[in-house]
Amino acid sequence: MPVSKRWTVEVLIGEDHGNTSAVARLDTNDGTHLVGAGQARLNPADDDIPAIGDELAAARALSDLGHRLLLTAAADVAAVAEQPVHLTW
Template sequence: MPVAKHWTVDINIGEQDGNTAAEATLRTDDGVQLAGNGAARLNPADDDIPEIGDELAAARALSDLGHRLLLAAAADIEAVSAQPARLTW
């Protein structure tokens, strides 16, 4: 597949006191930027394995980013069509 556009997603992850936060930021060639957030917390009964918290927080941030991207697409469709957009996941 020829590449006509390149979008980049960066994920930043931080942890403090058993709480992990992640932010997934999408940047497009056109200068569009969207961000999604996710979090995870350690259950005191579980072993402290930071990689698992990172994975959960990053997955949730990417899911949030995907939802925000879908909402942005719906808003763009509505702007050009003057009709309500009905996009499903």
């Protein structure tokens, strides 16, 4: 597949006393900037394994980013089609 565009996603993760937050940022060649967010919280009964909190928070941030990208695409299609559009996940 020839590559003609590059979109960059950056995932930033922060931890604080059993709470993990992640932000996923998308930047595209055409100036689109979208942000998704995710959280994970350690259950006090579980062992503290930071990598698992990182994975959960990052996955949730990327999922949120994907949803926001789908909404952006639907709005762009609706603007071109001049009628409401419903894209499914």
